[in-house]
Every structure is written in structure tokens, then in C-alpha cells.
Amino acid sequence: MIYAAAGDSAPAGDDVEPVDLDWERGGNLNRCREPGDVDAAFDRREEHVGVALIALVYNNPDTDKVLPRVARGLRSLNPETRRQSLLALMHTARLHGRVDAITLELLQGLLYDRTPISVGSRYEVRGTATQTVGDLQAFLPAELLPAWVNQFTDY
Helix, strand or coil: CCCCCCCCCCCCCCCCCCCCCCCCCCCCCHHHCCCCHHHHHHHHHCCHHHHHHHHHHHHHHHHHHHHHHHHHHHCCHHHHHHHHHHHHHHHHHHHHCCCHHHHHEEEEEEECCEEEECCCCEEEHHHHHHHHHHHHHHHHCCHCCHHHCCCCCCC
């Protein structure tokens, strides 16, 4: 079972079958729910790790386990993984009502990341970072956010 709504969790004693994730084609990575699978994918430098990270946000309600993986993605050398990690951060705020100081600090730095998200793309990582700040403003109470987020306007 995939848990997609905030506050959903597996019933106690729910035996969830392991998922055999297809890292080569990335076809079923939306079923990723184990932080260890994402860690191993980062270690192997899997191309589709960002997709699995977004799925982890949806399928694992434990933000204490999810947010460190989001932070790892925000530090990735791969601009597409950074972009997907920003999306994971947006979804974490929307679904779980929470971010942390580390991801906020990394987000602030990515607001200046002019790297194209892929070769030849006119879209830069900072564009997704800007959208992420707007989503945090929309989905989280101002008192949970640092002043720079609350005062942010598109650069």
C-alpha cells in the first residue's frame, strides 16, 4: 500500500511486501518507501534517485528519516537531482507540515544556483528553488519559518 496523504501511516503490524525497485528504467520508483533504498541509490549515483526521493516523501511519513535524504539530494552534484530534491522538500512541507533548519539553509543557497537543470535547458535550479520558497510560504505557518523565507519575493 502507498500512503499519499499527510498523517496516513501503515496500520500496526501491517506486513508490507518489499518492493523490487527498477533503478535502470526508473519505472516503479514511485513505490519507494525505505530510506535505506534511497541511501544506497545515492551511494551508487543512480540517475533516478530524485524520483525515489520524491516517492519516499509520499510513502514514508517519518520526516525525521526523510529530511536528511532530502538534504543529501539538495547537495547533489547533479542539477536534476537538486531540482527533484527541491520538489521533495515542497511535498514534505505540503504533506507533513514540516521542514528543518538544514534543508532551509540548503534551499537558501540554491536560490543563487544558475546551473541549467539539464544540458541545453533554459531552466535553472534556482527557478525551482524560488517555487519551493513560495510553497513553504503557502503550506507552513510563518512562525515555523525563518524571516528570510517570510520576507522572500522573487529575485
